[in-house]
Amino acid sequence: MIKVIENKNEWNNYLLKMDSYDFYHTYEYHNALKSENDSPILITYNEEDVEIAIPFLKRKINNSEHFDLTSVHGYVGPVSLKVDNKFNTSRFSNKLLEFLKKEQIVSVFSKMNPYIKTQEKILSGLFDIQTIGELIFFDQEMDNENQILSYKRNTKQRIAQLKNKCTIQEVIIEKDLQHFIDLYHDSMKRLNADKKFFFDENYFKTLSESKLFNTKLLIAINNSNKDIMAGVFCTNTKEIAHIELAFTNELYFKPSPVRILFDKCRELYKNNTIKYLNLGGGSGGRTGSLMSFKASFTQNYVDWKVCKLIVLPEIYNSLITNEQKKDDSGYFPKYRLELSN
Numbered sequence: 001m002i003k004v005i006e007n008k009n010e011w012n013n014y015l016l017k018m019d020s021y022d023f024y025h026t027y028e029y030h031n032a033l034k035s036e037n038d039s040p041i042l043i044t045y046n047e048e049d050v051e052i053a054i055p056f057l058k059r060k061i062n063n064s065e066h067f068d069l070t071s072v073h074g075y076v077g078p079v080s081l082k083v084d085n086k087f088n089t090s091r092f093s094n095k096l097l098e099f100l101k102k103e104q105i106v107s108v109f110s111k112m113n114p115y116i117k118t119q120e121k122i123l124s125g126l127f128d129i130q131t132i133g134e135l136i137f138f139d140q141e142m143d144n145e146n147q148i149l150s151y152k153r154n155t156k157q158r159i160a161q162l163k164n165k166c167t168i169q170e171v172i173i174e175k176d177l178q179h180f181i182d183l184y185h186d187s188m189k190r191l192n193a194d195k196k197f198f199f200d201e202n203y204f205k206t207l208s209e210s211k212l213f214n215t216k217l218l219i220a221i222n223n224s225n226k227d228i229m230a231g232v233f234c235t236n237t238k239e240i241a242h243i244e245l246a247f248t249n250e251l252y253f254k255p256s257p258v259r260i261l262f263d264k265c266r267e268l269y270k271n272n273t274i275k276y277l278n279l280g281g282g283s284g285g286r287t288g289s290l291m292s293f294k295a296s297f298t299q300n301y302v303d304w305k306v307c308k309l310i311v312l313p314e315i316y317n318s319l320i321t322n323e324q325k326k327d328d329s330g331y332f333p334k335y336r337l338e339l340s341n
Helices: 008-016 027-033 089-102 119-123 144-149 153-162 173-190 201-208 258-268 289-294 313-319
Strands: 002-005 039-047 050-060 067-070 079-081 105-111 128-139 166-170 214-222 228-236 240-248 276-280 301-310
Touching: 002 008, 002 089, 008 027, 008 039, 008 050, 027 039, 027 201, 039 089, 050 105, 089 105, 089 119, 105 313, 128 289, 153 258, 166 258, 173 201, 173 214, 173 228, 173 240, 201 214, 214 258, 228 258, 240 258, 258 276
Parallel strands: 067 105, 240 276
Antiparallel strands: 002 039, 039 050, 050 067, 050 079, 105 301, 128 276, 128 301, 166 214, 214 228, 228 240
């Protein structure tokens, strides 16, 4: 049976039953990142003792009676309870497709979560799954000694130097949050980041108040003048932790203080439940500067994938303009591609 959940409490209570979930799956995260005309929904499916849930943002297609579904920024895809190798993928696929057609959904897109191992089993019968890059992560089941052996020499040296020059503190929301945000925004401006990544005070406060995941805002404080040298925002759920965002004060690029914060996060998330500390990806893949920086800590890579589905092919094709048809970038859904003049 397919059911749609839009209520916060019902949504989050459903997630709590799952074998695993990430903070990207929660109502709070979807509500924080949705645009004005987006509707966060959780599509659920149950079959005997098996349960599946996939969160989306539902969007109206302009000048149409139809909709499409997309995912928030991050690592999403389905979560599940008691999905194993015996799970009947075709039955789930048929029920979901029937539901999507009934709801006039033209297309579906979701970024997947490589740390939730049942996702491809669930989606492979219906969706087109494509690898779009790699992520890098700390294997938190490794012992401390072997993790540090993976550190490149330069990173070890920088961390040793920084231990004498700075102190790591957790941000006090009422006192330090705005300064943290200002420095983060400065960093985003230098990178010419998309405006949607300029998260505000409400974003951090909303996520820090969630009962489904934990958050930490850490800063490296210069011991001599009390400047904030760098900061990170981290999250964790049952088995998965993330260094979700990081910044460096432009006055302290050379000593690279964010390195000591990455190392501290690795220490903080060493416990009996967390298996993965995700560092994310980077433009240019393994040869890009950001991925190379992350690889100075760990060389554990995992494929990052997305899933796509055209539910109503005739409607989908009718929505694409002649100019959009000429594009070969692979953008999906193509009818939402914004072309520059």
